[in-house]
Amino acid sequence: xxxxxxxxxxxxxxxxxxxxxxxxxxxxxxxxxxxxxxxxxxxxxxxxxxxxxxxxxxxxxxxxxxxxxxxxxxxxxxxxxxxxxxxxx
Numbered sequence: 346x347x348x349x350x351x352x353x354x355x356x357x358x359x360x361x362x363x364x365x366x367x368x369x370x371x372x373x374x375x376x377x378x379x380x381x382x383x384x385x386x387x388x389x390x391x392x393x394x395x396x397x398x399x400x401x402x403x404x405x406x407x408x409x410x411x412x413x414x415x416x417x418x419x420x421x422x423x424x425x426x427x428x429x430x431x432x433x434x
Contacts, residue, residue: 360387363382367380373419377412381408383407384403
């Protein structure tokens with residue numbers, strides 16, 4: 346088995362681990378960070394498959410724009426929860 350084969354198999358294993366961890370994690374921030382790592386790993390796999398257009402798109406959209414939008418959504422949810430907690434007291 347060549348070194349590149351081991352690298353590709355380890356990437357696939359990490360991809361599966363990230364996918365399962367994202368679903369299992371109870372902390373939304375941790376799930377979001379793992380999701381972004383999933384996108385980065387997927388973009389590396391696209392590059393190895395000689396599909397640079399898909400690799401760039403996955404990195405930009407998957408880890409970039411989607412991550413930022415989810416971070417902003419998470420911040421809004423926390424702000425709403427904080428305001429509701431202040432009104433209850």
